[in-house]
Amino acid sequence: MDHPHDQWNEESLRKGLYAHDEAALEEVSRRYGRLLYGLAYRILGSALDAEECVNEALLDLWNAVPPDRPKGVLAYVSALVRRRAVDRVRYKTASRRGGEDYEGSLEELSECLSDPEGYSSLETVAIRDCLQRFLRTLSEEDRTVFTLRYFACMSNEDVGKACGLRESAVVMRLVRMRKKLKAVLEDDGITV
Amino acid sequence: MKTDQEKLWDAVGMLDGETVQTAMTRAARMQATHTTRRANLRRIVILIAACLILLIAGAFVASPFMTADAPPPLDTPSPTDTAEQPTDTPPVTEDESREPVYVSGDFSTDIYDVTEEDGVCYLNFKDGNRIEEGENKYPSQELASIGFSSMDEMYRRLKTGDLTPQQIYVVKNTFTHTEKGIIFPNVNHLLIPVLPDGCFADYVTVIDDVYSVDFHVPDHTFSGGASIRDEGQYRALYEKNYTNVYDNDNLMDITLSTGEFDGIPCEIGDYQTKAASLRNVRFTLETEGKTLSILVHYCLDSYRGNIPESDTCPQSISIYCEQEGKFATMYLSDFQFAPTVEWLSSFGLTPYVPSADSDLPTE
Incomplete structure (x- = not known):
């Protein structure tokens, strides 16, 4: 099927992916490719790795939908790219170090743990549930700031531009949020 | 096996779709705006370059090299011919009043x-x-x-x-x-905190008549904030948390002595809790019309190892600031250095003035 670009909306994009329409996948690549590349690049720090990572994630998208029915295509494919990129940093790169913004975000978020290098018995899912509860207590703007910094590994300056805030305001909001998150993780027994 | 750091990072990667969709959509819009702005900037640069080329070409055509006529004589006046222009600036008198006028809150x-x-x-x-x-x-x-x-x-x-x-x-x-x-x-x-060089007031929260200002510290060597209050609230907090700081059933084996903090006489209080061995250093600075009552708090020994230990880098510092009838409490933490008396003296309060480049009302 041929679809002009301006006929694609979120709903038709979802339906196209679910129907295994190649034009829908091409539209995802065209519309979000640069954003996804940026996300991968910030984690990996390498243009070649980032490009491979995005291609692999688009293939994952093709294979996963269906049976998956993502509500938000951008969110779904962003998560795929992030997972691929983080796996690559951890297990395929000898130095296990990624891009500057990724390392910075990782270090900041680790402040919420009393022993980042420790091995607690808790599962990632339990931490995720705690994190979701924490995010629900935040304003939408703060949730966006948190997500852009720690999910998408964007620099504080770019987070500020996306949210209409000064870089300094982004930094202070993140400091406050990390303090709160640390307290929430402690209350839930995730850090001691 | 994954470390806790890796699990937390993975957990962030599993955030619900709506949250991620909202955030990534904003990022996409920002990217699109940035791309449009860059394209517009390129067009402007090309336009300016074209205008410059035309101007230069036009000047070259009109220049003596292209015409037979001699250039017209310059007609600039000599410096001695310039008459002194009257000014409208009133003379400054020595007895001009400099007292600030109080503005009502209405x-x-x-x-x-x-x-x-x-x-x-x-x-x-x-x-x-x-x-x-x-x-x-x-x-x-x-x-x-x-x-x-x-x-x-x-x-x-x-x-x-x-x-x-x-x-x-x-x-x-x-x-x-x-x-x-x-x-x-x-x-x-309004009042705004005066801070060490390079730091400035950032996010503000308001509850009743108290407004609290976060500090932006570019090199992240400490963090902190200030709350501007009325005298009654300030005095109550001062008495509870500064004067009567040891009036707490959880504190044990309290030992008080005198010493010096960076050359300033101070009181040193060592004590224990169930979690740690701690120290408070209290002293007062009077400088530049302000009184700063300072409480420096150290963790000397953390029994569970979860609090940074140092007898030079404070765990926190509380500053009670009284300045010309204005009051603020300040709380500093996350120190990466040992502060000096000179550094602590730089904290204070000053009247807030809206930025000159904004559309803010001036009264």
């Missing part, structure tokens, strides 16, 4: 009026101050205070009544009500 907006009485400001909404009964309309939001990204934003929005519905809800439901109105800051007479 002002009005489309949605509320603010009046000052006996030094306290009261806000009254034009549609009434009645607390909204029933279920909390914003269950997932922080309702303790209203927040602004800067002092400028706070001033502009409080002064013009430009509050969000959520902020109006918080003011009506959380701020203190009296028979004269809702307690509110004196927006016409």
